[in-house]
Each structure stands twice: as structure tokens, then as C-alpha cells.
Amino acid sequence: MINKNELLANLGVPAEAPGACTGKWLPTTGEIQTSINPNNGHVLAKLHGCTRAEYDAVVEKAKARFLEWRMRPAPKRGELVRRLGELLRHHKESLGELVSLEMGKIRAEGLGEVQEMIDVCELAVGLSRQLHGLTIASERPNHRMIEQWHPLGPVGIVTAFNFPIAVWAWNAALAAVCGDTCVWKPSPRTPLCSLAVQTLCNRAMDEHDAAGVFSLATGGADVGGWMADDPRFPLVSFTGSIEVGRTVATRVAQRLGRSLLELGGNNAIIVLDDADVDLVVRAVTFGSVGTAGQRCTTTRRLFLQRKIAPQVIERLIRAFGSVSMGDPLDPRTLVGPLVGPASVARYASAIEAAKSQGGKVLCGGKVLDRPGYFVEPTLIQATTHDAFPIAWEETFAPILYVFLVDDLEGAIAAQNAVPQGLSSAIFTDSVRASERFLSAAGSDCGIANVNLGTSGAEIGGAFGGEKDTGGGRESGSDSWKTYMRRQTCTINGGKDLPLAQGVEFV
Numbered sequence: 001m002i003n004k005n006e007l008l009a010n011l012g013v014p015a016e017a018p019g020a021c022t023g024k025w026l027p028t029t030g031e032i033q034t035s036i037n038p039n040n041g042h043v044l045a046k047l048h049g050c051t052r053a054e055y056d057a058v059v060e061k062a063k064a065r066f067l068e069w070r071m072r073p074a075p076k077r078g079e080l081v082r083r084l085g086e087l088l089r090h091h092k093e094s095l096g097e098l099v100s101l102e103m104g105k106i107r108a109e110g111l112g113e114v115q116e117m118i119d120v121c122e123l124a125v126g127l128s129r130q131l132h133g134l135t136i137a138s139e140r141p142n143h144r145m146i147e148q149w150h151p152l153g154p155v156g157i158v159t160a161f162n163f164p165i166a167v168w169a170w171n172a173a174l175a176a177v178c179g180d181t182c183v184w185k186p187s188p189r190t191p192l193c194s195l196a197v198q199t200l201c202n203r204a205m206d207e208h209d210a211a212g213v214f215s216l217a218t219g220g221a222d223v224g225g226w227m228a229d230d231p232r233f234p235l236v237s238f239t240g241s242i243e244v245g246r247t248v249a250t251r252v253a254q255r256l257g258r259s260l261l262e263l264g265g266n267n268a269i270i271v272l273d274d275a276d277v278d279l280v281v282r283a284v285t286f287g288s289v290g291t292a293g294q295r296c297t298t299t300r301r302l303f304l305q306r307k308i309a310p311q312v313i314e315r316l317i318r319a320f321g322s323v324s325m326g327d328p329l330d331p332r333t334l335v336g337p338l339v340g341p342a343s344v345a346r347y348a349s350a351i352e353a354a355k356s357q358g359g360k361v362l363c364g365g366k367v368l369d370r371p372g373y374f375v376e377p378t379l380i381q382a383t384t385h386d387a388f389p390i391a392w393e394e395t396f397a398p399i400l401y402v403f404l405v406d407d408l409e410g411a412i413a414a415q416n417a418v419p420q421g422l423s424s425a426i427f428t429d430s431v432r433a434s435e436r437f438l439s440a441a442g443s444d445c446g447i448a449n450v451n452l453g454t455s456g457a458e459i460g461g462a463f464g465g466e467k468d469t470g471g472g473r474e475s476g477s478d479s480w481k482t483y484m485r486r487q488t489c490t491i492n493g494g495k496d497l498p499l500a501q502g503v504e505f506v
């Protein structure tokens with residue numbers, strides 16, 4: 001039996017750790033956050049979040065450290081992140097299990113979340129030697145132009161409950177090597193996970209004289225709102241719902257700050273008649289019921305071409321009905337609980353809405369009569385996409401809406417019709433069809449996959465989505481540029497002062 005106190009002790013989290021930290025734990029007296037085990041509804045911990053004054057103390061420390069940190073050579077900054085990655089590797093089991101305990105995802109996914117943090121630390125360490133700019137040809141004789149990248153400042157990071165620690169790492173590991181300091185406001189549903197990560201950060205920072213590079217300010221909407229309004233953060237990275245993201249983005253824009261938004265998705269898979277059904281069934285099942293449907297990249301809509309539809313539906317009904325549900329820490333479990341009672345209520349009301357819009361429940365559809373917040377993976381045969389408004393929303397639960405389509409063009413049009421634009425996939429053996437799906441007239445999402453599902457992105461690529469998903473990109477590729485400021489420099493190595501555009505003056 002996995003025990004919270006043991007996990008926290010393994011991770012070195014001090015007993016009664018308060019809700020703020022800059023390397024040194026700071027007492028907090030703000031609003032109480034209650035951590036609840038979704039597997040049984042029991043209270044795991046109660047913790048005070050930050051008051052405004054406590055939050056300000058954390059931000060001031062991050063601001064002061066930034067003045068020194070920005071001048072440390074980037075590869076030296078990488079050493080801090082390398083150490084953090086080592087500590088994460090060493091504590092992967094305990095931390096992954098804590099994620100399962102507090103958030104409810106199964107143990108394998110909890111461990112996978114920590115692995116993602118390790119991977120992004122490695123990516124960031126490599127990047128710390130590659131934050132390169134350009135040399136640009138100048139039109140003026142004996143002049144040269146360069147583009148260089150400088151640290152930006154303290155970064156505010158607001159995260160969601162469903163990836164309680166990995167999303168922080170995607171931001172913080174990159175921001176730190178870029179020369180920024182970070183203040184993290186985690187989800188109030190998962191405070192223990194944030195205390196555990198901060199404890200590991202403290203060890204790494206202590207060894208590298210870097211207190212204040214990674215700081216924590218726990219709390220709810222109020223703390224997130226202070227960050228959005230706070231000019232000490234040139235960048236606020238926000239991961240969460242579209243509704244909250246819209247207010248955060250508006251508040252940051254009001255002060256002409258920069259925001260990085262990773263918001264809700266409404267992801268679809270298109271299956272053409274020539275698809276490999278075995279691959280389809282595995283990808284769709286993991287994509288829609290994995291993490292109990294609580295991933296931003298969860299598959300929520302399935303577009304099946306008519307000929308292949310009956311066999312895919314029949315096999316999905318079997319697959320959905322056979323996944324083992326239960327304690328997320330039991331190695332036999334494939335689907336754990338939803339995070340809380342409000343999520344269960346939203347699941348039930350989406351199913352009612354689907355039925356009232358003409359949908360037919362093919363399997364699942366019920367809330368389990370047992371402690372905790374368990375719901376059945378649900379497959380719903382929908383009517384036409386336009387006449388089925390519930391499928392245009394993101395319900396954060398394991399519900400998959402199935403639509404029949406005549407051809408690829410109709411499927412792409414329906415897939416792109418919704419306001420969200422995160423992840424998408426097509427299953428086909430046709431090069432022509434997959435190229436069409438990947439073309440400018442194809443999927444309008446930030447992620448587009450061929451013959452694999454919508455969820456489970458690798459950190460080497462830039463992660464994020466278009467439209468209401470917010471347009472942000474995190475993790476790999478050149479996402480690091482978001483955490484830096486670009487400077488264009490022109491240098492005159494000659495004895496004349498020619499003006500640009502041939503302008504003559506004095």
C-alpha cells in the first residue's frame with residue numbers, strides 16, 4: 001500500500017512544508033488548498049496558499065536572482081538543469097507515484113510524466129550550448145548585422161491539474177537555461193506534487209548557488225491573477241482551460257506583457273477505409289480513455305469513413321468495455337478516476353446533452369457506484385457534426401463521439417470546424433490522403449499525426465495548438481525563443497557613416 005507520508009519522506013519534502021519557496025521555505029497564511037485523493041475522496045493534505053504580501057516576497061527574490069543569473073554563461077546555467085534532471089531520475093518512482101496519488105492518473109503515466117521532465121531537462125542542457133542567433137548581410141559597406149538572444153526576466157508559470165508537474169518542467173527547464181528565473185503557481189488541486197518538485201529544485205539550487213531561479217507561490221485564481229497583472233513578469237506561461245486562459249491573456253495584454261498559452265483541445269482522429277484497424281483501435285482507445293480522458297490531447301471526436309466504420313466501432317466497444325478501472329496505483333489498472341466531483345458532474349451532463357442531441361450511447365455512460373470519482377469510458381454514436389454541439393466543446397472526461405463521413409475532404413472540414421486547434425491524426429495507407437491532411441488545406445491544428453493517435457507528444461517537437469488553444473509552443477524545436485528577447489545589432493567597422501536606404505543627411 002503506497003503511503004503519502006512515505007512518498008514525501010522519500011522525496012525529502014519537509015514535514016509541514018508551507019506553500020511558498022525561493023530555495024528557502026517561506027510561511028504562507030493565505031487561502032487553504034485541499035489535496036484530495038481522487039481514488040477515494042479522502043483528504044491527503046491541507047495547505048495555505050500565498051497572501052499578496054507572501055507572493056510579493058517570492059517575486060522579489062526571483063527578480064533579484066535574475067540580475068545575477070542572466071549574466072551566468074548559459075552552459076553554466078545548464079549545469080543546474082542537468083542536476084535537476086539527475087535528481088528527477090533518482091526520485092522518478094516516488095514522484096511518479098505521488099502524481100498518481102494526488103491527480104489520479106495510473107502509475108505508468110505518473111512515471112511517464114516524470115520521464116518527460118527528465119527528457120526536457122536533457123533537451124535544455126543541450127540547448128544551453130546552442131542559444132544561437134543569426135548573422136545578417138548589411139546593405140552598408142563595412143557593416144555587419146547580428147541577431148542575438150538575451151534573457152527576458154522572471155517568468156510566471158501557471159499550470160493545470162492534469163499534468164501537475166511536467167508542464168512546469170517544459171517551461172522551467174528551458175527558461176532557466178535561457179537565463180530567466182521562474183515563479184510557479186501550480187494547480188490548487190495538486191499542491192503536494194509541487195512541494196515535492198520544489199524540494200528537488202532546492203537541492204539543485206543549493207549545490208549551484210542559485211536560490212531564486214526556481215520558486216513556488218501556491219494558491220488559487222487570485223495568485224494566478226496577480227501574476228497576469230504583474231509587470232515584473234515579462235512573460236506569463238499559462239496552461240489551463242480556454243475560459244481562464246482568455247482572461248489571463250487579456251490581463252497580460254492590458255499591460256503589454258507576453259503570454260504563452262496552452263489551452264483546451266478538442267482533438268479528432270480521421271480513419272479512412274484503407275486504414276490499419278489494429279493500429280486504429282489501439283490509438284483511439286489510448287487516446288480517448290487513457291488518463292480517464294483528462295489530457296489536453298485526448299481524442300474526443302472520431303471520423304470514420306463509412307466502409308470501415310462497422311468493424312472499428314465493434315472493436316472499440318469491446319476495447320472500451322474491457323479496460324480495467326480502479327486504483328491508479330494498482331499495476332493492473334488502465335483507467336483511474338476523474339479528478340473530482342465537478343468533473344463527474346460535467347461527464348454526466350455531457351452524456352445527457354449528447355442524448356438530447358440525438359446521440360446513441362454505444363457503451364459506457366455511467367458513473368460508478370463506488371468511492372472516488374470513477375466513470376465508464378463512453379462511446380457515443382453522434383449524428384452529423386453540425387447538429388451535435390456537445391462535440392464542439394471539450395468535456396474533460398473519457399467520452400468519444402463517433403461520426404460517419406463520406407470522404408477525406410468532409411472529414412477535414414468537420415475536424416477543423418471547432419474553435420480549438422490542438423492535436424489531430426489520420427489513419428490511412430494512402431500517401432496522397434496523408435499528404436492532403438498535412439497540407440495547408442488539411443488539419444489546422446498545432447499537431448498533425450499520420451498513423452498514430454492524438455496524445456503522447458515527444459518533447460523534441462514544439463508542443464501547442466492554434467485558435468482557441470492559444471497559439472503557444474513549448475518544449476522542443478525553437479520554443480526556447482519565447483523565453484528570450486531578441487536583439488538586432490548593427491556594427492560599423494569602417495570610417496564612414498553611410499545611412500540605411502541610401503539617405504543623405506549632413
Ligand code: NAD
Binds near residue numbers: 187263296
Ligand atoms: P483551469 O483553467 O481551471 O486552471 C488552470 C490554472 O489556472 C490553475 O492553476 C488555476 O488555479 C489557475 N486559475 C484559475 N482561475 C484563474 C484566474 N482567473 N487567473 C489566473 N489563474 C487562474 O484548468 P484545469 O482544470 O486545471 O486544467 C484542465 C484544462 O487545462 C483543460 O482545458 C486542458 O485542456 C487544459 N490543458 C491544456 C494543456 C495544453 O498544453 N494545451 C495542457 C494541460 C491542460
